[in-house]
Amino acid sequence: MNIPLNDYVIQIEEGLLSKINEDIKTFYEFRELFILTDENLFKLYEKELKKELKDFDLKFVVIPAVEQSKSLDTYAKSINELIGLGIKKNHLLIAFGGGVVGDLAGFIAATLYRGVPFIQIPTSLLAMVDSSIGSKTGIDILEGKNLIGAFKNPLKVYIDPLLLKTLPKVEYKNGLAEVIKAGLIGNKTLYEYVKVHDTLTLEEIIMAIKVKVDIVKKDPFEKNERMFLxxxxxxxHAIERHYDYAIKHGVAISYGMLFSLEIGTKLGITEKGLYEEVKDILMRLELVKEPLLDKTLFTKYFANDKKNLADGLRFIFIEQVGQPKIQKGVKF
Structure with missing residues (x-):
């Protein structure tokens, strides 16, 4: 299936990795391909990538497989390596990995030589349904997550769900948090599915992707509706920062969703019962556990949140499944 988004296409198909060699040749004329990936994926897929991309000369830049790789230091080191490997402005950069790899490679593609072409090949569920889509790139700094970044369209996003077979169970659950979010903000059918299932079929992956695509099409630069995401x-993000990114993104946003639902219920915004229902889902998936984190520990980080604009913080609530709401001026 092909899903168009602005100036590029998201291609979704099981076994797609075996077809991209020929597809890349339809829009890229050079032999060298530059691939940014992480240490774990390099060990798992180096031989397969060389086999599937047999008509190209692959040059790898390999980063540590941790959130801390989304840093200015790793950004600079990766650029230095790419230049040392001979990358030019019209060479193609490939992000092969999860959200960390995709965000870092995208920011490199946006800034190296003031822009080089790149494609996304997400390998984690979280990256497939969320971070590889929408053209946001970014790195973390001491003050907060994704505070440095740029919008950069890939030439294509290739999503092959068969890559999830090598994904650790904990990382799969990490991605399910973003699927739950997608259901809550935009697809009741998807939400009802994840209430009772621990794994997804291709159909649910496509549902989650379409939630994001539909929102990004309306608001590509996060002026309004895209904040629903x-x-x-x-x-x-405040939880991740508080624990110095030692906590999984999916776990952090799971607590974040619960806190939003709890506050929304107390304010009369969120329908009664939704908080407990979502809590049960997240407990079953082991994305949260009791006793829950103390939300008062994290509000001090809101000052540097990207949604904290000159006229106040925009906070996202859910009125009922499929109906998100942006609220300005919430006090914590």
Missing amino acids: NFGHTFG
Whole structure:
């Protein structure tokens, strides 16, 4: 299936990795391909990538497989390596990995030589349904998550769900948090599915992707509706920062979603019962546990949240499943 988004296409198909060699040749004329990936994926897929991309000369830049790789230091080191390998402005950069790899490679593609072409090949569920889509790139700094970044369209996003077979169970659950979010903000059918299932079929992956695509099409640069995608992320990013990114993104936003639902219920915004229902889902998936984190620990980080604009913080609530709401001026 091909899903168009602005100036590029998201291609979704099981076994797609075996077809991209010929597809890349339809829009890229050079032999060298530059691939940014992480240490774990390099060990798992180096031989397969060389086999599937047999008509190209692959040059790898390999980063540590941790959130801390989304840093200015790793950004600079990766650029130095790419230049040392001979990358030019019209060479193609490939992000092969999860959200960390995709965000870092995208920011490199946006800034190296003031822009080089790149494609996304997400390998984690979280990256497939969320971070590889929408053209946001970014790195973390001491003050907060994704505070440095740029919008950069890939030439294509290739999503092959068969890559999930090598994904650790904990990382799969990490991605399910973003699927739950997608259901809550934009697809009741998807939400009802994840209430009772621990794994997804291709159909649910496509549903989750379409939620994001539909929102990004309306608001590509996050002026209004695209903020819906940040449901759970104001607290989530603060939690990640508080624990110095030692906590999984999916776990952090799971707590963030619960905190938003709890506060929304107390304010009369969120329908009664939704908080407990979502809590049960997240407990079953082991994305949260009791006793829950103390949300008062994290509000001090809101000052540097990207949604904290000159006229106040935009906070995302859910009125009922499929109906998100942006609220300005919430006090914590």
